[in-house]
Every structure is written in C-alpha cells, then in structure tokens.
Amino acid sequence: MENIKILLEEYQSLAGNTDARSEERKKEIIAKLEKMDKDAVAEVAKPFVEENVTRLESEMKALRSQIDVEVYKLLPISYIAKTYFNKSASWLLQRLNGYQVRGKIYTLNQEQKGIFNQAVKEISNRISALQLA
Structure with a gap:
C-alpha cells in the first residue's frame, strides 16, 4: 500500500509537467x-x-473569482496564448476555465500562472502608454 501511495x-508532482522526461516517468508509474x-490501487487511489479533484475545484474557483467577467472579456486570450505560451487560444482557455x-x-501550473500574470502586466503597460496625438 505504501508503494502505491509513493x-x-x-x-502528482509530475502532473503539471509536459517535458519528455516527466512524460516518460509518468508512463512508467502508470505501467x-x-x-x-x-483493488489495492483503487483503495489508495x-x-x-x-482530494485532488477538491483541490482543483478550489483552485478553479479562486482563479475565476480573481478574473472578473468584464475584465475577462477584455483579455486578448489568443494574443497571450500565441505570444507568451506559443499555444492556441483554446489551450489557454482550457487551463483558465479548468476544462x-x-x-x-x-x-x-505555477510557472504558467507567472507567465500569464507577466503577460497581463506587459499588456496593461502597453495599453496605458498608448495615446493618440
């Protein structure tokens, strides 16, 4: 039982990582x-x-409460996804909405949250500096 938990x-520690090494280790663990x-695996799992579903639901509620609906509409999701993550808008929306x-x-994940926050700050600074002559 202890082996299963370990x-x-x-x-879980690898769950947010998508690099090749982490993906390979996750496959090994599943195998x-x-x-x-x-039955033993099911009992421990x-x-x-x-617990993880509860944690994810809590994180999603926290994320949604931080992003006001009106502000959410203002975010250039496609631009942020492509420029800062080199991903599609749907990829970013999946993660923001917990789909x-x-x-x-x-x-x-924590690193991606930091990138997202930095993107929003940079976009905010660019918009606040914008003025028509």
Whole structure:
C-alpha cells in the first residue's frame, strides 16, 4: 500500500509537467500501477483522486473569482496564448476555465500562472502608454 501511495505522490508532482522526461516517468508509474493489485490501487487511489479533484475545484474557483467577467472579456486570450505560451487560444482557455480534456482537468501550473500574470502586466503597460496625438 505504501508503494502505491509513493507512486501516486510522485505522479502528482509530475502532473503539471509536459517535458519528455516527466512524460516518460509518468508512463512508467502508470505501467507499475497497472501491474499491481487493482483493488489495492483503487483503495489508495480513491481518496487521493478525491482530494485532488477538491483541490482543483478550489483552485478553479479562486482563479475565476480573481478574473472578473468584464475584465475577462477584455483579455486578448489568443494574443497571450500565441505570444507568451506559443499555444492556441483554446489551450489557454482550457487551463483558465479548468476544462476537462481527454478525461483530465487542466489548469495553469505555477510557472504558467507567472507567465500569464507577466503577460497581463506587459499588456496593461502597453495599453496605458498608448495615446493618440
């Protein structure tokens, strides 16, 4: 049981990472879990998953409360996604809104939140400096 918990905790620490090394390790962890007793894995995983779902829901509520609906409409999502993340607007919207994709809920990790905040600050500064002559 302890092994299962350790593997799940390691997987959780890698969950927001998309680099090749992290992806490979996540696959290894899943392969190990699949070889273990399914009932034992389910017993340990259920509270683990429930705790993470609760945490993600809380994070999403916090994100949504920070971004007022009117301000949200002003954000150039497509520009931020392409310029700062080199991703599509739908990718960024999935993470801002906590949409479920392929059975997994995606949110911004800490590094991505920092990039997003920096993008908003830079855009704000550029807009505030804009004046018509």
